[in-house]
Amino acid sequence: MSASRTLVAGVDVGGTNIQVGMVSGDHEVHDRGKVPTPTSGPDAVFDAVAELVADLDGDPVAVGVGIPGVVHAGQVLTVPNLAGWDADVDLVGGLTSRLDAPVTLGNDANVGLLGEWVAGAARGARDVLGLWLGTGVGGALVLDGRPYEGSRGSSGEIGHVQVQPGGAMCGCGRRGCVEAYAGRRMMAGAAHALVGAGRETRLFAIQDEEDRPRPTSSVWARALDEGDEMATQLVDSAVEHLGVAVGSAVNLLDVELVVVGGGLPEKLGQDLVDRIAAAAGPWMLRPSPELRFVVSSLGDDAGVVGAAALARAAVIAG
């Protein structure tokens, strides 16, 4: 059986959903599954992952799992964004005991960029900044032709690059991180506050009409489409502040490519990415003439493909 025909399962454990896919060596996703992320703790998540993988077509030789936490040298250091998880949870053990294949763990932002790098918008690039716009603002790096995870697996936190020290309050407790302006959670908070101050917006009406628990990317996209003034202003502000953070990152890293993914970029596409590029331009000292900004091309599959690629590399290397 050639390596390209062996199947590896990729698992993307997000705060909202768990997505899985069966991936071949050419990074094609052959079968998919998805469930809401259980909120009752690690065991329920392990069970859900095992069930999703078992339901996929084919027998994986390995399973790769992207999680919203810090992974270093195969070990989980923290999982800050999942309810009921602490540092002592044995992810590898809990998953391996339920799956008949070796398990490799990675950080969700890192495996997302890995997916784009092996099979998507970042393919072939040597120095890449991945920028993920979701509930928060995440990031990941490929530097000098290989994924860069940092000394303890915590690299890529562009969401907490300062763009206005002492400015808007961020979920991390600091003031002025770019996530405070461009993360969907903080943008929704700002919208609530503005409504409280008497401003009007269609955001929350659209949220109700679309039966969403919060303003999702599709809610924001529709509000923009309807010309909602507050939504437009908040997205303008997000873009401006993302420009500052990305400009600072480019000055530090001289990347050749910025890949932008996540909910809102998937809805708004290259137009939003071009706006971020235009906002970043004035802050760059000496960008590469070849610097490009592109929207992610794998969408929801990026994490699944990247997690599978990580596991495949680990199995081959092992």
Add this chain to the structure above:
Amino acid sequence: MSASRTLVAGVDVGGTNIQVGMVSGDHEVHDRGKVPTPTSGPDAVFDAVAELVADLDGDPVAVGVGIPGVVHAGQVLTVPNLAGWDADVDLVGGLTSRLDAPVTLGNDANVGLLGEWVAGAARGARDVLGLWLGTGVGGALVLDGRPYEGSRGSSGEIGHVQVQPGGAMCGCGRRGCVEAYAGRRMMAGAAHALVGAGRETRLFAIQDEEDRPRPTSSVWARALDEGDEMATQLVDSAVEHLGVAVGSAVNLLDVELVVVGGGLPEKLGQDLVDRIAAAAGPWMLRPSPELRFVVSSLGDDAGVVGAAALARAAVIAG
């Protein structure tokens, strides 16, 4: 002759001085030379370098040269800070024709960190941010166990990481770069402006007493030592803003080591570095528990040692 006993000349071309040294394979500097950097253009600089190298004890098998410009794949892209230089100057040709040895070029900030990495304060570290406090604020990176230069040789520009967008004017034309607060040129400009506004300082009197053309690091150090209020405030501000920039860089890169060098750190030592570490701490999301801040240990030799190491590696690789 063993590799460690072959001699390589290291050359550090700065805006003020050219320094050279004859360096053995164990990174020891055996002989040194130094002249003011000629301001009449490239040919005078080439001549000065050739003469300095010829005057050193021993026959170098290679010459490494650090320059204040962008070097990519051995080619010079720009030399922004030397009078009379433009992108068409053939540095390698001009130097090779005067020196009886192969010439390898590097960026000055990068070769400075390379020196600290092979033989100084950063020895053995895998992920390092070098922070150089001089006329401007420079930087360099070692990532994943190797020097990182970026896609076009322009990485490490931490001086132009934003710490207060729209804030103080920087020499680069932007407002709010950390160099606008922590580069000696801009700090001197602020001192001049404050004197113009009626504030008092001993900075310029000390400059005159020490017969310096501008407030050098030793002038600043003496003013601090005398308790000069304005100098103290400006250095406090530099430290605070450096903390923001370094905090952002650590969030992005998760380095294990920050090495701080340049004139003022050499005068004030680890105390200044500890202050920068303390200022950076509050901005860090999830620093490595092993993260350390140290003052450079090679001082003026860092560039010479690093340039020699670069040339030695090129000759061995070639």
